[in-house]
Amino acid sequence: MDNFLHVRWNQIVSSSISLMQTQCSTAKVDFDSLSKDEYKQEEEKLKRKADALLASRTFAWEPINYTEYVGKQYLVEGMMPEYAVLNRIFYEIAARCPDFRPHSLFDLASGVGTVSL
Numbered sequence: 001m002d003n004f005l006h007v008r009w010n011q012i013v014s015s016s017i018s019l020m021q022t023q024c025s026t027a028k029v030d031f032d033s034l035s036k037d038e039y040k041q042e043e044e045k046l047k048r049k050a051d052a053l054l055a056s057r058t059f060a061w062e063p064i065n066y067t068e069y070v071g072k073q074y075l076v077e078g079m080m081p082e083y084a085v086l087n088r089i090f091y092e093i094a095a096r097c098p099d100f101r102p103h104s105l106f107d108l109a110s111g112v113g114t115v116s117l
Contacts, residue, residue, distance in 0.1 A: 012054070015054055015057070016050060016051070016054050019050040019053050019054055020046060020047060020050040022050075029042050
């Protein structure tokens with residue numbers, strides 16, 4: 001199972017490369033005729049433009065206004081899938097190591113607290 005952040009990072013890098021190639025192909029600059037300094041300047045301009053496009057497409061999230069209703073909705077929608085994953089994890093641990101009895105548990109607090117149930 002791949003780490004989600006690792007997979008997501010690879011997608012972001014791939015998108016960045018794709019955007020950079022698109023920017024280069026649509027630029028009205030003859031790169032072959034540029035000096036090294038001019039080439040670096042043009043490359044940096046295109047990179048900044050590609051990075052801005054990527055940021056607008058990738059990180060275009062907005063803060064959530066947590067009303068009581070939205071908070072309860074997040075809790076209910078988030079609890080079931082998290083509980084299912086944790087249930088499966090503990091099932092697999094029990095199946096592979098039946099004598100394992102944890103004495104403590106570290107919750108990273110990135111969810112709705114399902115691990116404490």
